[in-house]
Amino acid sequence: MDFNILMYYVFGIVAIAGGLVLLFAKHPIRGAMGLLTTMVALAGMYAILQAHSIAIFQLIIYAGAIMVLIIYFIMLLDIKSEDYLRPFSKLFWVGAPILSLLAIFFIYKLYTVIGGEQDAFGNLSSGSLAEESPENFGGIKIFSTKLLTKYLFAFEYVSTLLFAAIVAVISIVQLDWKGRKNE
């Protein structure tokens, strides 16, 4: 078996394991570690899928910035342990099996409809899909060229969203719980 294919399977299973840790861990710091594992594993899957720039962004932005922010605030809050005595809702043992069965049913239908054949997903793809991937697909040069020409409006628009989020966060943390401004 090709080494990339083997690592793809390993990364997928590790991602699922991280999600399970997030679901069942009692303390949020352990859940955050599971989520971090999932993100790093997904970065590996992106790299195997030739999205090299996105893999680097996943490591820098998600694992480097967002998860550090979450872990920092978990440590800052210093939450009492009584919050975790009953970590699940009462309906967990009813609802979680139903949702799991629904997910397994989706996977089963996917397998029976398109998953069984050798070139199943290749038949879905349009145009030159069965051809060999060009070497520079997903590279930073072609990616950034497309981002700054064809998708320039989306790029600027999302920067506006970031600015609005900064203003919103500042206005939230300035108010105390009665709605007045802190001194």
Place this chain on the structure above:
Amino acid sequence: MSNPLTDFIFGTGGFFTIAIVILLFALGSITFIFRRTLLHMLMAVELMLNAVNLSLIYFSRLHQNHDGQILSLMIFVVAACEVALGIAIIVQLFKRTGSISVDTYVTERG
């Protein structure tokens, strides 16, 4: 002309990837619905966004098209905004009640 990795991505790898996407999204939604802690709910939303990102990148590779990768970059930015706002709200709620359990806020109606 074709290497084993391309055959894998066009064949069984597609099924494996979409199965991973479905399972991660289901885990995220179960965590969001049934965990009673605000921080877990915030992290569950992140997990669901990551699952959608994986499907976008897989189909971007399948169709040899960069649009999915650029859309996933936009999702990164939206996730960063969402975490910043969510953390700020959680900190304010914690300052107000001293707890991050959802059961604390059952009286907050209307």
